[in-house]
Amino acid sequence: MKLKGHKVAAGKAEGEAVVSPEPFSFLGDISPDTGVCNIKRPELDGKSLIGKIIICPTGKGSTRGPLTAYRAAKNKVAPAGIICKEAEPVLAAGAIAARIPMIDRLKADLFKVIQAGDWIKMDADKGTVEVVKR
């Protein structure tokens, strides 16, 4: 399945989809040292986000978030890509700071077309997302 969206941060990525139903923040939700997820939900807590594509509604939280994203990228434990419903400035700055491709505003209901575990190929420059069902 191929979908069209809007570029937030440039680049191409592919990886397994990790779905957070709640807004995502680099500060607090991921360890910049290990890339492990700290979101207190059974399906996410303790899961590695390294090389994963994060699917979330939008961003939230402290304006220091992009510093954590930058640190995670330097430590080579960052997620590979981000797809959200509607970008918010702090999450977008995190993606730009860490050079993580990011797309928003898919012309489809994000949480219906992508489920956890799907394989995602994204090209933010073209604004395209390809979903391969697991």
Added chain:
Amino acid sequence: MDFLVKMGEAFDAEEMGDAQSAHIHAAMPLDYLEELTEGAEGTKVFATTHANSDPAAIDPDGCKRIGLPKNYDIYELIRAGEPPEKVFKIYRRMGYFITHTCTPFYAGNTPKPGSHFTWCGSSGQVLSNSWFGACGNRDSVPFNIAVTVTNRTPLMGMGLKKNRHAQVVARVEGLDFTKFSDADWGALGYHLGAIAGPRNVVIDSLPKWLTTDQFRFIASALPVSGAVCLCHVVGITPEAPTLQAALGRRKPEIEVVVRCKDIEQAYQKLTTATGSDVDLVTLGCPHCSIQELKRIATQLEGKRVSQNVRFFVAAYRGVLELARTMGYLDIIQKAGGVLTDCCVGSQHPFSTLGPGLGVKVNANNSVRMDHYMIRISNDKVKQRYGSMEDCINAAITGKRGGK
């Protein structure tokens, strides 16, 4: 410039505009700061730095007495094992005034109506957008730095007039503002922030005599329970001569009436302590104004802080210097109070150090401090929310009664 162009593109900005004011994270990681400012000349914008200093910088003896180690947690810097001086050297080269405060307006950083600013710290963002009528978003830490390098900012969000109208109208019923304390104004903001979420707010029917200090308590609470950037006050703030003007003649999405019970409910959410004993009293989130330091000194004159209580007061060091000249610092210190210019909000040193030092209950008059201390201490430091006067009484008696 690359960073800002990318951000502008992500949010469909059509052009860049001149920025006049910036407020910078106090403790940037050295490697990223070097990357962002590489080859940059000094900034042209009025740039100050946020609260995050050594808590013991102002009053080392007092801090030692209440158990605060020197150089305690200057945040990412210490964690990355970097000496702060290397970071401050770049700040000086860039011309960032190292103010260490969340109230940079007391250091002269007061963006004018309609001008563009980029500020670190959500309480200042709301104040600048609302009270000064300047234009700025929930910009992130690297964004603030990038603006000081280019002196330009992408025009998006709050930077565009069409996005500055209120979507939430708040009216009040049965509240006696002549009896309102600083904590009551904060409770009003805490209540409204939760209703508004990320929307702009307009409050109707507040008294004309509302002061900057009082509005600061409303403004700093709004982005704690919500993500508010802008709060107009009809007849007071520059973009709200009338309710219709604040709304841009559009129908609001949400209309709300605030009553006594809403203020009381906010107090309940902010009070986790059950007994009346208090062993920590903190004032200064956001940092105290000179007027507040005057009130503290007036109430404390000739009295002593209880030996069971740590009384901790935070303000910008320029304001503290003025308070010294006025004799207020002498009174506060003689009474047993301890002064600091560190952050006592989301980075209150006793959120993490308190439990180990036996600190059980913090009396305070700040929504922001209270809310974050509950969470960061994992509810180990209980909170008692109340007016500055009640907090000072608690510092003297070690007991806190009443509301």
